[in-house]
Amino acid sequence: MADKSDIFVAYAFSVGDVFIEIDESQKISRIEGALDWIGIDKAQSAIGRPITDFVSADDAIILQSGLSLLGGMLRLGPVRVGFGATVDTRRRIGLFLSRLSSNATRTHIVAMSLNRLDGPDAESNAPLADMESFLRRLPDILEEGEKNANSDILVSMLQMNKHMQGRDKQGFERQLAALSLGGKNATELGDGRFALVHEATNEGDAQRLMDTLASTTGQRFESATLDAETLGDGSDAAKALVYSIRKFSEESPDFSLQDLSENYTEKMEDTRKRIQTLRSLLKERQFDIAYQPIISLSTQKMHHVEALVRFDKRGSSPYELITFAEEVGMIGDFDQIMFESVVAKLRHLVSRGAPASIAVNLSARSLTTAAFVERLEADLKQNKELAGRLLIEVTESAQISDLDALGEAINKIRALGFAVCLDDFGAGLSGFQYLRHLKVDIVKIDGSYVRDAENDPESRAFLHAMSTLCRDLKIRTVGEWVETPAQFELLQSIGVDMGQGYLFGRPKLTLPQDMRGALENVD
Known part of the structure; x- marks a missing residue:
């Protein structure tokens, strides 16, 4: 033998x-x-x-x-x-x-x-994964780890005591990656903040790993080690862990290393309850859809309406709940249900001969998820008769981390005859980079430029530049937050195509009766 x-x-x-x-x-x-x-x-x-x-x-x-x-x-x-x-x-x-x-x-x-x-x-020299990729695959890593009875899968978060740069930072990152599970499950969460996934067979392994990292790199840091299994098996525990890491990366005062070390179980349980509440809202479709008109500035007729989710009858903004869905990895579930609801509404209107055209918001995070895009493509193929009436609006509430994947998704949508709108253009530092990589039909100019343009020459110059750029690229434009006749006239004068804001109508839970202009083609 x-x-x-x-x-x-x-x-x-x-x-x-x-x-x-x-x-x-x-x-x-x-x-x-x-x-x-x-x-x-x-x-x-x-x-x-x-x-x-x-x-x-x-x-x-x-x-x-x-x-x-x-x-x-x-x-x-x-x-x-x-x-x-x-x-x-x-x-x-x-x-x-x-x-x-x-x-x-x-x-x-x-x-x-x-x-x-x-x-x-194989040719990538970056030792650390980018944060979004790290967080996206973390639930799968934890699920796979549950099958291994010999060790636990833990996540440790680190905060450096001093700023690193050059060789010190490179050496630390390589060492961090080397000690992570699979040698590639570590990431930088922000300036001086890191996270890594690693194995442990007993309580002392995590501390031993931290001690080894400190002694071999000469760097000093604080750390906290989290274990999703303390809340039991299942995807909700993993989602709660992902949420905690995101809040730590944002330097949220409620998710400091000390808070996580001392109150981890309590915080995770609270997050898991919020996840269950959100899941119940979506499963039972306990939400309403409000509609806000987008007006053609040249004809002053309605071009289409934007469908906006509302989780209570008062019509208050759902921003906090949508942001939470993004942070715990449930935005795809939310987007799918919202998409299905809008399509059902639009099909009903079309069957009655109504000249309706509706924009539905989909998160960039959903549109960079292969499974979501595959299902969306199938749904659009089944609803080809809605091309020209259904507009896909890409929201930027989550930072776009994979422009190539998003670009591919947008190309698939447009190839089926559906127009795509990029929301909040100019709101972040990467707006013009997005426009170089993403082939879209419409761009929504962030409302802050419209709001400030009347009294701020710099904002007016940026607004004019964005309008000119989009016109040269044959991309139609929408100015947001239009509240006064003066703003309306300014947008008209610089060539913005459409407007949205309280001047034209607030979001309402009922569709506008007069949608005669809603059949204008998006071209």
């Missing part, structure tokens, strides 16, 4: 490229596999040498920190390092570290090419 070492070798070659065994002094005792690939002519030339001889000084620190953590955890990786017999033969690879037991003196290492490990992302 083969000994366990031979079993490790066989397993290593089924998933990796090189198998390495090191003794308690971290010297190589066995090495097999594609040795030429890492510049080693014969296995014997590597045996007896410290494994750190084959990596750079910076990577040696990362590798040492991983090996030191194996005292508690039995496996770690991939630790991404440059590995080879010489500087010229070093390749970027992922090292999977493991021991058979906590008392084992030998460490087994499987080395894998980053091309095999990361696929298309």
Whole structure:
């Protein structure tokens, strides 16, 4: 019968490229596999040498920190390092570290090419994931972790005691990523704030990891470790955890590290109750739809109405609830139900011969989610007769993190004959960048420019520039927050196509009776 070492070798070659065994002094005792690939002519030339001889000084620190953590955890990786017999033969690879037991003196290492490990992302030099990608995949990571009875999946959040830059910051980020689950589940949440997902087999593992990170990088920080499993299994616990991380990233005073450390269970339970309330509202469709007219400034006739959700009969703004839905990852559920409600209303109106045209808001976050876009595309195909009457309005209440994915979604919508409007243009720093990447039919100019343009020459200049740019790009424009005749005349004079605001009508729970101008084509 083969000994366990031979079993490790066989397993290593089924998933990796090189198998390495090191003794308690971290010297190589066995090495097999594609040795030429890492510049080693014969296995014997590597045996007896410290494994750190084959990596750079910076990577040696990362590798040492991983090996030191194996005292508690039995496996770690991939630790991404440059590995080879010489500087010229070093390749970027992922090292999977493991021991058979906590008392084992030998460490087994499987080395894998980053091309095999990361696929298309192999050439990326960024050690940290972007925050939105990190938070989007976190629930799936936690769900998968529930199936592993040998360890828990935890999330630790860090706040640096001083500002880092240059090599110090680069080294810290590489070390943070190396100690995270899978070597790529860490992110920067904001200036001096970080988060990482990691495994733990006992209560001391999380603190041991933090101590290792501090000692190997020389950086000082405060930290808090959160465990979604303390609230039980299920997606709501994961959503509550995502929400806490977002609030920490925003430096919310109610979600400081101290608050999270001392009141974590209470905060998570409160968040989970809010999630359940929102889910109930959506499931039972306990909301109304208000409609606000958008007017053609040249004809002064109604062009279309915008459908706006209202969660109470007073018609108050739902901004806080929608923002919460975005932050806990439920905006896709909300958008789907709102879309279905508007489509049903529009189909009913069209069947009665009403000249109705309605814009429905969809979050950019939903439109960068593959499953949501796939379902939306199918729904639009089933409602082709509404093309020219149903307008998709992309909201920017959440920062757009994946312009390529959003651009693809918009192209699919427009290819089916439905017009797309970009909301709140100019509200953020990236507005003009969005316009370069996204092919849309209509742009809504943020109302703050309209509000200030009467008395502020700078706002008026920006308003004029945005109108001119969109006209040159053959994109129609809507000016928001139009409340006075003077604002109406100003928008007309600079060539803005449409207007929306209290001057033309407040949002109402009933459709305007006169929708004769609503069939104007969006072209």
